Amino acid sequence: MRVIGPEDLEAAAQAIEGGGLVIIPTGRWYMVCADASNAQACDDIITGKRRPSGKPLAYVAPSVAACKDRFILSPEAKRLASAFWPGDLALLLPWKNPEDATQHSAVGSPALVTIAPGILGDLASAVKVPLAATTANISGDASPNDPGPAITIDQVHSFLADSGLEADFIVDGGVCPAANHMTIVDCFTTEARLVRTGLVHQRAISAALGTEIRTA
Template sequence: MRVIGPEDIDTAVRAIEDGGLVVVPTRRWYMICADASNARACDSIITGKRRPSGKPLAYVAPSMASCEDHFVLSPEARRLAAAFWPGDLALLLPWNDAEEAARHAAVGSPALVTIAPGFLGDLASAVKVPLAATTANVSGDAGPNDPGPAITVHQVHAFLTASGLDADVLVDGGVCPAANHMTIVDCFTPEARLVRTGLVHQRALSAALGTEIRTA
């Protein structure tokens, strides 16, 4: 595995486009990424993380225009996107095309979609393939000594050892400061519903929507 700095984005881009795995820093924690249309690469992440069946990877869209090309955005989804993207919010969105959804099964249908700030967003904009990402930790390991997703390079190495995953590139971004989840909102339902709380607070979501958001 090659360890690089955030300035060497071309190396990360080539690894993703060649079907490899790349671990990148976010302000929340480190995330492991792959080509969302590469079933082999995505399945290796899901298997290594021991991720529950039906729990999708995130689809990191490069821009709002790209998001509109692939997904159906309700008026509520558009209001939330305008308020919080790029940022720490993911929306469950229906695909425009069922065949495209089938080609990207790892990110689900509806898909878990975000536009990310920082290196993750830069990577999504630079690659010529759709980008999938998920936290660098083994799923379901929530015992009293479980630190959660990796926030340091040392913890990334521990995750890779535990999962058996063979990442091609690790982007060293130092310590990730927030150590918290993205907020998830279901915009597939007729009325937006809060699925998981995270860095974007429920009050902020309600303020952007102009009405109290309910939980799923």
């Protein structure tokens, strides 16, 4: 495992294309990334994180055009994508092709889709495979002493030791400032519903939709 800078994303992309794992900084926290179509790599992440069965990894699309190639975007989804992508918003979207859903089972059906800003978005554009990502932390620890996902390189190393995961590269982005979740909106249902609040505020979602969004 090597710590590299953001200027070395090509090496990180090649590692993911080869079935490896890479840890990337975002404005929120560090994320573990893998080839979304590589079942073994994704299963390794899910097992290492002790992530509940059926809780998907995020699918990080490189662009809205690429997202439309694989997923069906409702009018509401298109409005939210236009307002907040790239950004800290993920949408639950139906696959266009059922075979794609089968080949990318770790990101779910409907899939949890985002277009990320910064280094994570740059990596999604650099890789020649679909990118899956999730937070660098052990799932399910809600104790008062749980610090949440890693926001520093030292915390990334602690996560790797606790999870047993072996990352090919950690991209050093310093301290992640926000330490908060993406907002999730379900656009698979007839009417968009707010699944989880996060950095994109519920009021902003409602403003972009032109109507008060309901919670799922």
